[in-house]
Amino acid sequence: MLIKTKANILSSEITDRAVFESRREFIKAATAFSAGFLLPSLGQAETGKYADVPVGPSSAKLAVTDREDVAGYTNYYEFSTNKQDSTVLAQALKIKPWSVEVVGEVAKPGVYDLEDILKDNPVQERIYRFRCVEAWSMVVPWIGFPLGDMLKRFKPTSKAKFVEFTTFYNPEIMIGQRSGVLDWPYVEGLRIDEAMHPLAMMATGMYGDELPKQNGAPLRLIVPWKYGFKSIKAIVKIRFMENTPETAWHKSAPNENGFYANVNPEVSHPRWSQRRERVLGSSIFTPKRDTEKFNGYGAEVAGLYSDMDLKRYF
Ligand SMILES: Nc1nc2c(c(=O)[nH]1)N[C@H]1C(S)=C(S)[C@@H](COP(=O)(O)O)O[C@H]1N2
Numbered sequence: 001m002l003i004k005t006k007a008n009i010l011s012s013e014i015t016d017r018a019v020f021e022s023r024r025e026f027i028k029a030a031t032a033f034s035a036g037f038l039l040p041s042l043g044q045a046e047t048g049k050y051a052d053v054p055v056g057p058s059s060a061k062l063a064v065t066d067r068e069d070v071a072g073y074t075n076y077y078e079f080s081t082n083k084q085d086s087t088v089l090a091q092a093l094k095i096k097p098w099s100v101e102v103v104g105e106v107a108k109p110g111v112y113d114l115e116d117i118l119k120d121n122p123v124q125e126r127i128y129r130f131r132c133v134e135a136w137s138m139v140v141p142w143i144g145f146p147l148g149d150m151l152k153r154f155k156p157t158s159k160a161k162f163v164e165f166t167t168f169y170n171p172e173i174m175i176g177q178r179s180g181v182l183d184w185p186y187v188e189g190l191r192i193d194e195a196m197h198p199l200a201m202m203a204t205g206m207y208g209d210e211l212p213k214q215n216g217a218p219l220r221l222i223v224p225w226k227y228g229f230k231s232i233k234a235i236v237k238i239r240f241m242e243n244t245p246e247t248a249w250h251k252s253a254p255n256e257n258g259f260y261a262n263v264n265p266e267v268s269h270p271r272w273s274q275r276r277e278r279v280l281g282s283s284i285f286t287p288k289r290d291t292e293k294f295n296g297y298g299a300e301v302a303g304l305y306s307d308m309d310l311k312r313y314f
């Protein structure tokens, strides 16, 4: 299995009961993947873990970013365009109860309680690299489950060629939505084969704990081979579609943000190069890291794009 899976058993105090109750299936799933090892109980993910991505020589093992750096520096424009302010303002979001509306080309549409989704989808830990289009990167031990497993339960029809995700909308709570910085609500999307790829995940936690609100609780997407803006936070709606979704960042600047947004050092952003990245938590004197195509996940995902010109479909 290409994904290094380490089981993380969340303590009952910090976890939704549904998650905790899925512990047994979780252990089964983790054992099946047996590349990882079981941690019988768990607090914080230890430091000194590495993103284990089985790709070429440039793919050095990268240390996990400090939790404070990930939770203290967030892109969450619904609250603020300031990366520190958004970490504070996001605390206003009420994440319980939470439900997800499923619509479109699907045999089982409906409004699903997050608790029920979690009962069906046992969580596991995955340490992934994460690369923002702004040319910074981090390595995060996410907790969550494969996106495709969840989507398949909704029974997409044969017309479902794309999946669209929508973030919660309420400008009274998400005060950044009072600004015109994006056309709200935030919308993102994937082609169905991308969504079904085993590396794509829904995150419900990180560092062995619940997902902080500023990092997208209670449910966010993680697509590690794409720029971070694809990894939409606080998802309330999933739509299966025949045509390409109109996504928020693409709408706001189509020449800057392509629908695909695969990490690609060979395709510059119109305003800066994507060849290198600043590793979050490193000092200003630390040399930048060379960005890898597909963020280092090419061996797994390049096949999805074998017939495409990635300069055109950026
Ligand atoms: N709803 C929503 N999702 C979002 C964003 C946002 O502003 N709103 N920012 C995106 C961007 S640009 C990045 S880099 C990542 C940042 O995730 P993090 O704050 O957990 O590091 O979230 C993405 N998901």
Ligand SMILES: [Mo]
Pocket: 075, 131, 132, 133, 134, 227, 228, 229
């Ligand atoms: Mo980003």
